[in-house]
Amino acid sequence: MPADVTWRLNNEHATPTQLGIRYPIFLAPMAGITTPELASLVCEAGGLGALGLGASDACHAEAAINATQRLTSKPFQVNFFCHRVAPLDPQKGQAWREYLAPFFARFQQPTPTTLSAPYRAFDEDPALLEVILATRPAVVSFHFGLPSTATLRALRQAKIPYWVSVTRLSEARYAEEQGCSAVIAQGIEAGGHRATFDPLCEAGLGTTELLGHLIPHLKIPIISAGGIVNGQQIEACLTQGASAAQLGTAFIPCRESAASEAVRQRLRVAKETQITDVISGRPARGIVGPWQQDVDHPRRPEHAGYPYSYALAKQLAKLASQYGNVEYEVCWAGSGVAHLRHLDAGPLMTQLIAELTASAN
Numbered sequence: 001m002p003a004d005v006t007w008r009l010n011n012e013h014a015t016p017t018q019l020g021i022r023y024p025i026f027l028a029p030m031a032g033i034t035t036p037e038l039a040s041l042v043c044e045a046g047g048l049g050a051l052g053l054g055a056s057d058a059c060h061a062e063a064a065i066n067a068t069q070r071l072t073s074k075p076f077q078v079n080f081f082c083h084r085v086a087p088l089d090p091q092k093g094q095a096w097r098e099y100l101a102p103f104f105a106r107f108q109q110p111t112p113t114t115l116s117a118p119y120r121a122f123d124e125d126p127a128l129l130e131v132i133l134a135t136r137p138a139v140v141s142f143h144f145g146l147p148s149t150a151t152l153r154a155l156r157q158a159k160i161p162y163w164v165s166v167t168r169l170s171e172a173r174y175a176e177e178q179g180c181s182a183v184i185a186q187g188i189e190a191g192g193h194r195a196t197f198d199p200l201c202e203a204g205l206g207t208t209e210l211l212g213h214l215i216p217h218l219k220i221p222i223i224s225a226g227g228i229v230n231g232q233q234i235e236a237c238l239t240q241g242a243s244a245a246q247l248g249t250a251f252i253p254c255r256e257s258a259a260s261e262a263v264r265q266r267l268r269v270a271k272e273t274q275i276t277d278v279i280s281g282r283p284a285r286g287i288v289g290p291w292q293q294d295v296d297h298p299r300r301p302e303h304a305g306y307p308y309s310y311a312l313a314k315q316l317a318k319l320a321s322q323y324g325n326v327e328y329e330v331c332w333a334g335s336g337v338a339h340l341r342h343l344d345a346g347p348l349m350t351q352l353i354a355e356l357t358a359s360a361n
C-alpha cells in the first residue's frame, strides 16, 4: 500500500511525491481545531499533518508553523481562506442583527451594534504570503477558491506547491490550469464549510460521485474528502482512483485538537449533521442544533454575508455559554459523526493504518 500511494502521487505535477508521505491519510486543515501537536503526530505516524490557518493573522500563522516544524521534520500542509471579499451591506447587516435580537434577548443582551469581519482573506493580508515564503511549509492549500495570479506566481517561483479544495469538475479544471499540484475533492458529506468558489453555487456532489466526475478529466492527483472516518473508506477512495483521503471530523475528538469540551461532548452524542449558511454566511455542515432548527427559519431574512454573520454567531455562542447553554457553539462536523472513535491522534492513526492495510490485502 505505501509504495502504491507514493507511485500514485508521483507525476510531474505532484510535488507531493517529494513529500515522502508513507500512508495516504491526510489530516484536514481545520481552523480553530488543528494544532501543531495534532499535525505533528499525524506526520510522525506516516500521514500528512495540517494546520488550518484561515482565521489566523500572520503572527499567529508563523508561530503555528514554527511550532509544528519544531515538533516534526516531516512535511505538512498549511491552509488559508480565499473567499471573495465584499464590504458589509449595511441593510442586510441591520436586518440580520434585528432578526437575531430575540436570540440574544434569551440571554439578557441586545445584539451587538457593530458587525465586522472576524478575519481576512489570504490576499487581503500580504504578510501571510511573506510568512509562507519565509517558513516554506511543504504544501499550502486554499479553501473557497484560489488567491490572485500574482500570489500563485510567487508560490511557483518559490517552488512551494499549492492545492485547493474543489466541489465540482469546473473548479477542478480551473485549479489544474492555475498550476495546482493536486486538488482536494470535497464531497457534500464533508464537515465544515463547503469549499465552493461561489457560495451560492452548490453542485451537491457526494464524495464518491465527485471523485467519479474528476478522475477521467484530471492529470493531477485527487485527494478525497467528506464523511471518511475509517480505513475501509480510505481504501475505497484509493480503489476508485484517489491518491489519498483527507479526514477532518475523525480527528476532532483527539486530545491533541483544540476542540472545546462542549464540542467534544456534542460529538459524543451527535447522530445528525446538516448544512446551513445562517451561522457564518456561507454553507457549512455541522451538528444539528438551534442554528439549524430555530435560526434557519423559512421566513428569516437574508443573512449578513460571510464572514460578517460569523462574527454575530460567535458572539451569541459565547454569550449563551456564559448561561450554560453550549448548543449555540459552532460545531462543524461531517456526516460520519455517528461513527467516530474518540481516540488520541497516535492510536487513531494506528487504527486507520491497520484498517487500510487489512482492506487493501
Ligand SMILES: Cc1cc2nc3c(=O)[nH]c(=O)nc-3n(C[C@H](O)[C@H](O)[C@H](O)COP(=O)(O)O)c2cc1C
Pocket (backbone or CB within 6 Å): 028, 029, 030, 031, 033, 052, 053, 054, 079, 142, 143, 165, 186, 189, 190, 191, 192, 193, 225, 226, 227, 228, 246, 247, 248, 249, 250, 252, 331, 332, 333, 334, 335, 336
Ligand atoms: C471543524 C472543521 C473545520 C474545518 N476548517 C477548515 C479549514 O479551515 N480549511 C479547510 O480547507 N477546510 C476546513 N474544513 C473542511 C475539511 O478540510 C474537509 O473538507 C472536511 O473535514 C472533510 O470532511 P469530514 O469532516 O467529514 O472528514 C473543516 C472541517 C471541519 C469539520
